[in-house]
Amino acid sequence: MTQFLEVEIHEISTISAPLTMEQFNEWFDKSPIKARFKKACMLAQGLRCCYCTRYLDSDSSKKWDLEHVLAEKLYPQFFATIGNLVLACEDCNLVKSQKDALVDTHERPPTTLPPHPDDYVIPHPILTEWDDHLSHTNFMLYQPKSLQGAALIQMCGLNQRVLKQAGLSPESVATTAAENFFRIMQTYIPDDIRQETALDLSAQLIEAGENQRRNILLEKLRRTLVTMERAALRRNAWPVPKISRGKKSRHREIEVASEAAQ
Numbered sequence: 001m002t003q004f005l006e007v008e009i010h011e012i013s014t015i016s017a018p019l020t021m022e023q024f025n026e027w028f029d030k031s032p033i034k035a036r037f038k039k040a041c042m043l044a045q046g047l048r049c050c051y052c053t054r055y056l057d058s059d060s061s062k063k064w065d066l067e068h069v070l071a072e073k074l075y076p077q078f079f080a081t082i083g084n085l086v087l088a089c090e091d092c093n094l095v096k097s098q099k100d101a102l103v104d105t106h107e108r109p110p111t112t113l114p115p116h117p118d119d120y121v122i123p124h125p126i127l128t129e130w131d132d133h134l135s136h137t138n139f140m141l142y143q144p145k146s147l148q149g150a151a152l153i154q155m156c157g158l159n160q161r162v163l164k165q166a167g168l169s170p171e172s173v174a175t176t177a178a179e180n181f182f183r184i185m186q187t188y189i190p191d192d193i194r195q196e197t198a199l200d201l202s203a204q205l206i207e208a209g210e211n212q213r214r215n216i217l218l219e220k221l222r223r224t225l226v227t228m229e230r231a232a233l234r235r236n237a238w239p240v241p242k243i244s245r246g247k248k249s250r251h252r253e254i255e256v257a258s259e260a261a262q
């Protein structure tokens, strides 16, 4: 699970102390902490959306949304809570919007972030494995393996996109994907292979191709993160070394105070 840096936790506690929750959330939303966290999520999730698992060939923050599993308007107390923050594509984030992912039976409002996968209507991107709940055909057609998987398809409109964008029905997507697979691979595969296996293999091939491109972007992301981590250290380093540590620095502190008084 992606975490805040230790210096960022310190920064958050200092800044949040005098603020109301609304003021703090407003600050966090524009903070360099959120910006770095998003990049760290891109690296951890390998530039794949937490809900549709589609790969996005970009490490631009504008192309990705920091997603609150428990929606920010319904549960502002978890606006900056680790465990509630993941990275989603714009399509999923837009359709999921403020829909409630907490099960009806859970107490409201929850005082701490619900820790169990069954506390959620959908497969929680951090607490569960996506593959246990869903499968996909080339990231266009999604099949549920569980009730939570079915709820996610519904909540993020996963099967609506191809219909909306290309005017294709789910059946025609499956048929086209299978036809393409057999056309390209015909000389390499046994004759009696089933359509479902072909679709699975086709999805795996696409994923493998994307991962090759992705690895180049991830290298760039790692370098960006090092720079952002250094910036976080610099932001928080300033007051610490100047405050009394032994005789010498106490002397310096007095000097600073008298300079300030002048």
Ligand SMILES: [Zn+2]
Residues within 6 Å of the ligand: 049, 050, 051, 052, 053, 054, 088, 089, 090, 091, 092, 093
């Ligand atoms: Zn998505």
